[in-house]
Amino acid sequence: MEEISKLPLPDAFLEFLQENGLDPSIYAAIDSTPRYIRLKAGNGAQLEEIEAEIKCKLERVVWMQGFFSLPPDFKIANSNAYKQGKIYGIDAASGAAVSALDISIGDHVLDLCAAPGAKLCMILDILGDSGSVTGVDIARHRLAACRTLLQKYALGDRCRLFVADGTTFSLVPQRFHVDTGSCILEEKVDTFREWTSRRPWKERKRAAKARESVASGLIANSEHPDLIYYGQHSGVIGLSRNELYQSVCDSEVSSSGYDKVLVDAECTHDGSVRHIQKFENWGWTTLQRRVLDAERTDNLTSLQLKLLTNGFRLLKVGGSLVYSTCSLTAAQNEDVVDQFLKQNASAGITSCFQFMLIVAWQLMLLLLKDKNLVKSISGVKYGNTSSDLAELQEIDAAKDWPCRSGRIPKTLRFDPSTSKTSGLFVAKFTKLAI
Numbered sequence: 001m002e003e004i005s006k007l008p009l010p011d012a013f014l015e016f017l018q019e020n021g022l023d024p025s026i027y028a029a030i031d032s033t034p035r036y037i038r039l040k041a042g043n044g045a046q047l048e049e050i051e052a053e054i055k056c057k058l059e060r061v062v063w064m065q066g067f068f069s070l071p072p073d074f075k076i077a078n079s080n081a082y083k084q085g086k087i088y089g090i091d092a093a094s095g096a097a098v099s100a101l102d103i104s105i106g107d108h109v110l111d112l113c114a115a116p117g118a119k120l121c122m123i124l125d126i127l128g129d130s131g132s133v134t135g136v137d138i139a140r141h142r143l144a145a146c147r148t149l150l151q152k153y154a155l156g157d158r159c160r161l162f163v164a165d166g167t168t169f170s171l172v173p174q175r176f177h178v179d180t181g182s183c184i185l186e187e188k189v190d191t192f193r194e195w196t197s198r199r200p201w202k203e204r205k206r207a208a209k210a211r212e213s214v215a216s217g218l219i220a221n222s223e224h225p226d227l228i229y230y231g232q233h234s235g236v237i238g239l240s241r242n243e244l245y246q247s248v249c250d251s252e253v254s255s256s257g258y259d260k261v262l263v264d265a266e267c268t269h270d271g272s273v274r275h276i277q278k279f280e281n282w283g284w285t286t287l288q289r290r291v292l293d294a295e296r297t298d299n300l301t302s303l304q305l306k307l308l309t310n311g312f313r314l315l316k317v318g319g320s321l322v323y324s325t326c327s328l329t330a331a332q333n334e335d336v337v338d339q340f341l342k343q344n345a346s347a348g349i350t351s352c353f354q355f356m357l358i359v360a361w362q363l364m365l366l367l368l369k370d371k372n373l374v375k376s377i378s379g380v381k382y383g384n385t386s387s388d389l390a391e392l393q394e395i396d397a398a399k400d401w402p403c404r405s406g407r408i409p410k411t412l413r414f415d416p417s418t419s420k421t422s423g424l425f426v427a428k429f430t431k432l433a434i
């Protein structure tokens with residue numbers, strides 16, 4: 001108990017922990033939790049040079065490639081290696097969420113809650129000169145910070161960033177376009193310019209006006225997602241506005257949706273010990289307002305389920321989705337997974353008869369579509385069709401990670417006291433064809 005009092009947690013937070021069966025002692029262990037950095041790809045040879053510059057030994061994290069630990073109180077922000085974009089500050093557990101995606105060269109990846117962008121940068125670093133990444137976040141200022149990161153680490157070439165609500169975002173990757181090489185770029189390079197800040201004045205004014213209307217609640221979701229950044233090879237250049245914002249039906253999503261989707265959902269952040277510690281300076285009342293408010297917590301779990309559902313909808317058949325949060329509560333993790341599986345699980349098809357019904361329904365929709373009787377098969381609208389069958393997947397890489405199984409088999413939990421990382425929950429799904 002003496003340990004716990006090192007961080008004077010407010011009563012409301014202690015109650016929140018008690019209600020959720022969480023042990024407050026993790027917040028006293030901050031002094032022994034290392035800092036983590038990841039080396040940007042291609043900088044491995046400069047390890048000794050970086051160590052000399054920061055005057056500190058970088059301890060390799062044996063279970064997460066490219067990651068190193070530093071003493072808990074070490075500040076990387078002032079180092080040249082950080083300023084020059086050779087190292088990132090990112091917790092090793094966050095690295096695990098990205099590793100769980102098992103990204104292959106050429107993958108088209110959707111990061112549905114992307115800002116401020118540590119995981120997005122890692123994804124781009126893994127992809128290198130291949131595939132594409134679409135980053136989405138509802139908070140414009142946070143996504144702008146993400147754009148700054150892309151520039152700093154020179155990783156934006158295959159990335160596009162949209163300010164949008166991840167629960168309704170509906171664009172698939174520009175698969176074919178990305179890979180068509182430079183001839184289209186040369187022909188139609190003026191269709192979209194590289195930076196939207198260079199968009200024509202009238203267009204920017206129209207977008208700002210639409211944003212104001214949304215903010216004042218007059219209209220909602222009437223505008224397209226706002227594209228605030230795209231790189232040369234993200235598939236955007238050469239497209240007309242209509243082509244970029246073209247929606248597709250579910251049957252197309254199954255083949256041209258994203259190969260991998262990360263839903264690193266908004267949460268109460270209670271597993272991020274360093275984040276909670278910051279409220280000592282920001283004021284505990286801020287914690288109460290931002291984190292513990294009961295209504296917000298209820299809304300959060302519903303938001304998490306919607307984000308997971310929509311991310312899964314945009315996944316192609318055979319692709320993988322990782323759902324992660326830095327909360328340790330079951331309500332935001334296993335309970336969300338449970339609900340999602342109830343709505344989408346293949347195990348839900350309990351009988352041959354049900355299976356036949358679903359197949360018949362799909363065939364009927366295809367037939368109607370063929371005869372132009374329906375324009376899209378519930379395509380871009382929020383909500384699932386019976387073809388969205390989810391299955392929890394084993395995370396193969398996790399056998400060496402310092403984590404344990406969650407309440408649901410195949411889900412994982414990083415507990416700060418044993419993992420020596422930030423707290424994290426990870427679940428991985430695949431989309432099955434029927």
Ligand SMILES: C[S@@+](CC[C@H](N)C(=O)[O-])C[C@H]1O[C@@H](n2cnc3c(N)ncnc32)[C@H](O)[C@@H]1O
Pocket residue numbers: 094112113114115116117118119120136137138139142164165166167264265266267303
């Ligand atoms: C845990 S943070 C994501 C951290 C990020 N993945 C990273 O590695 O830096 C959650 C993010 O979800 C965003 N968010 C909240 N509601 C959202 C929504 N409805 N659609 C999209 N993003 C949302 C927040 O703005 C916040 O940036």
